[in-house]
Amino acid sequence: MxxxxxPFTRPTIDDATIAGVVDVLRSGWITSGPQVQAxxxxxxxxxxxxxxxxxxxGTATLEIALRIAGVQAGDEVITTPLTWVATSNVxxxxxxxxxxxxxxxxxxxxxxxxxxxxxxxKTRAILPVYxxxxxxxxxxxxxxxxxxxxxxxxxxxxxxxxxxxxxxxxAIGDLVSFSFHANKNLxxxxxxxxxxxxxxxxxxxxxxxLQGVTRTGFDGMDVDVLGxxxxxxxxAARVGLGQMxxxxxxxxxxxxxxxxxxxGLRQGPAAAIxxxxxxxxxxxxxxxxxxxxxxxxRLSLDRAGFMAQLKERGIGSGVHYPVIHLFTLYRSLGFRxxxxxxxxxxxxxxxxxxxxxxxxDADVARVCEAVxxxxxxxxx
Numbered sequence: 074m075x076x077x078x079x080p081f082t083r084p085t086i087d088d089a090t091i092a093g094v095v096d097v098l099r100s101g102w103i104t105s106g107p108q109v110q111a112x113x114x115x116x117x118x119x120x121x122x123x124x125x126x127x128x129x130x131g132t133a134t135l136e137i138a139l140r141i142a143g144v145q146a147g148d149e150v151i152t153t154p155l156t157w158v159a160t161s162n163v164x165x166x167x168x169x170x171x172x173x174x175x176x177x178x179x180x181x182x183x184x185x186x187x188x189x190x191x192x193x194x195k196t197r198a199i200l201p202v203y204x205x206x207x208x209x210x211x212x213x214x215x216x217x218x219x220x221x222x223x224x225x226x227x228x229x230x231x232x233x234x235x236x237x238x239x240x241x242x243x244a245i246g247d248l249v250s251f252s253f254h255a256n257k258n259l260x261x262x263x264x265x266x267x268x269x270x271x272x273x274x275x276x277x278x279x280x281x282x283l284q285g286v287t288r289t290g291f292d293g294m295d296v297d298v299l300g301x302x303x304x305x306x307x308x309a310a311r312v313g314l315g316q317m318x319x320x321x322x323x324x325x326x327x328x329x330x331x332x333x334x335x336x337g338l339r340q341g342p343a344a345a346i347x348x349x350x351x352x353x354x355x356x357x358x359x360x361x362x363x364x365x366x367x368x369x370x371r372l373s374l375d376r377a378g379f380m381a382q383l384k385e386r387g388i389g390s391g392v393h394y395p396v397i398h399l400f401t402l403y404r405s406l407g408f409r410x411x412x413x414x415x416x417x418x419x420x421x422x423x424x425x426x427x428x429x430x431x432x433x434d435a436d437v438a439r440v441c442e443a444v445x446x447x448x449x450x451x452x453x
Contacts, residue, residue, distance in 0.1 A: 092314025108307035124275035131252025131265035133303035140226040148197035153183040206361035261313035327360035337441030342449035396420035
């Protein structure tokens with residue numbers, strides 16, 4: 074009997090949330106309204122009472138965070154090349170220059186030694202990315218930022234529920250951006266949220282979110298900043314609200330599945346040829362993804378071939394991520410191959426395996442068996 078296809082991710086949305094979305098559709102108020110306000114209130118409570126505003130994407134939250142931080146043309150923002158391209162695209166969008174630094178080959182997040190060395194008089198902000206939900210060393214990050222008087226804009230798109238020092242990412246820090254895309258630990262289908270330091274920042278973000286508009290009374294309207302169209306709908310917000318009570322359970326299940334992956338891949342052909350597993354961290358990360366790194370010179374097939382072999386066995390996989398600086402747009406800005414060797418190796422060789430709360434233990438066993446079988450058959 075053929076087993077069903079196992080995707081690398083799939084959202085879990087319960088019947089109560091589906092019914093709630095139906096109620097929103099029937100209410101006649103489907104764009105930004107009471108559900109968005111309720112979602113923002115729930116997020117604010119989750120993040121210890123800090124001001125939070127919801128947006129239509131995690132990309133929007135990053136761009137608005139840069140604007141609130143005062144980043145503009147002529148400024149530099151330090152970030153990682155091993156992330157979704159939105160992270161650096163928004164830096165270009167506000168007219169600033171992305172300054173990439175290489176990653177730590179173990180954590181796969183940017184190397185803080187290199188971050189400090191990259192600071193110049195033009196540096197205005199540091200933009201860390203928490204790959205697969207694993208935070209950087211927050212104590213050291215913020216020590217660097219304080220000593221150099223820099224803003225920190227945390228790309229915590231993948232880190233909903235991750236912690237540092239026992240505190241939730243988002244409950245601490247400067248400007249913290251989250252994504253609620255369909256593949257995230259908490260989804261609103263599409264969407265994101267930005268956590269602020271104070272009410273003034275939140276009010277400014279509201280202007281940027283909707284054309285720079287400020288309303289007063291029944292008919293008063295003014296525009297004093299250039300805003301865009303980044304508001305979240307009530308339909309999406311209702312999905313997010315339905316996810317909130319389940320987040321802890323979702324993340325606990327992801328953690329349990331990650332443990333099974335370690336058990337299944339620490340021995341056998343994959344381990345024998347040097348397949349790299351993620352850093353072992355069952356304290357801080359939410360296990361947004363489980364990523365392995367293929368040994369380039371120990372296999373007779375490339376990554377695409379490896380992923381094709383998984384697909385033949387009914388298993389989906391992903392690539393997170395090709396390095397940004399080798400895309401055509403960024404090569405045109407002067408970036409070139411060889412600048413960030415650790416990130417480039419990971420970008421060539423990293424594979425995301427299935428990991429989502431709806432998986433069974435047997436699904437992990439099936440993936441591990443497939444990975445080991447492919448490594449055994451195609452090892453050099």
